[in-house]
Amino acid sequence: MAVQVRRLVRVYGDHQLGVRALDGVDLGFARGSFTAVMGPSGSGKSTLLSCVAGLDRPTEGEILVDGENVTFWNEEARTQLRRERIGFVFQSFHLMPYLTAAQNVALPLRLAGRKADPRLVRTLLEHVGLAERAGHLPAELSGGQQQRVAIARAFVTSPAVVLADEPTGALDSATAKDILRLLRGAASDLGQTIVMVTHDPVAASYADRVVFLVDGRIAGQMEHPTVDAVAGQLAHLDQLVATGAAVTR
Numbered sequence: 001m002a003v004q005v006r007r008l009v010r011v012y013g014d015h016q017l018g019v020r021a022l023d024g025v026d027l028g029f030a031r032g033s034f035t036a037v038m039g040p041s042g043s044g045k046s047t048l049l050s051c052v053a054g055l056d057r058p059t060e061g062e063i064l065v066d067g068e069n070v071t072f073w074n075e076e077a078r079t080q081l082r083r084e085r086i087g088f089v090f091q092s093f094h095l096m097p098y099l100t101a102a103q104n105v106a107l108p109l110r111l112a113g114r115k116a117d118p119r120l121v122r123t124l125l126e127h128v129g130l131a132e133r134a135g136h137l138p139a140e141l142s143g144g145q146q147q148r149v150a151i152a153r154a155f156v157t158s159p160a161v162v163l164a165d166e167p168t169g170a171l172d173s174a175t176a177k178d179i180l181r182l183l184r185g186a187a188s189d190l191g192q193t194i195v196m197v198t199h200d201p202v203a204a205s206y207a208d209r210v211v212f213l214v215d216g217r218i219a220g221q222m223e224h225p226t227v228d229a230v231a232g233q234l235a236h237l238d239q240l241v242a243t244g245a246a247v248t249r
């Protein structure tokens, strides 16, 4: 398993009265798998990503990255974990505006104190179809191209997992499909493990599996998701939440 979370609980505020953002989540993410995490607003999706990334500490439970228990690592070790073993893709790209595409891709290696091999950077930019734009600044690239640079950057350290938070949320649907095909291919062809939070059933249909969260708990999983099946399950979950059926403990 690239990543495993066991009995993960994250309570914000008072232990008894606080918000249980995650309430006993057990999940494994196999190497080379592409998982979509879905659920209503406030269901715990971002908290799950933050815990896996080591940005947030679980209240209870364990997190294993490449089989190593990282739950109790100190701040410094978790910063290193984020730099070297976790890749990030955000909705709003988060590229450094004053660095070229190639320099942005190389940045995680530099931050990790490693040498940025120009051939690796070039190969990654070729892989995302941007070899010709290596010297361009983000402002000179379209949104879809900027997201491709961000994806190449996320892959540069060969991380255990790439965490993508609404990676297509800011893109038109045709560009979004290109990005999703790229992520799909990275999992299938390069064996890159990907976990993607999304609200979009089309985006989720590119994944191998969808995990549905409600109130910090797993409310269902779907293998080989289709757009219609995902949309149907989301409507069903919304109904459960609206009637309060999902919040009984």
Ligand SMILES: Nc1ncnc2c1ncn2[C@@H]1O[C@H](COP(=O)(O)OP(=O)(O)OP(=O)(O)O)[C@@H](O)[C@H]1O
Pocket (backbone or CB within 6 Å): 012, 013, 019, 020, 021, 039, 040, 041, 042, 043, 044, 045, 046, 047, 048
């Ligand atoms: N720092 C915090 N302090 C207090 N409560 C928090 C904090 N972060 C999240 N929460 C609460 O934890 C719950 C889960 O939040 P989370 O952001 O993980 O949900 P989400 O599924 O990502 O939602 P969205 O789809 O709206 O982004 C929510 O009730 C939220 O209000």
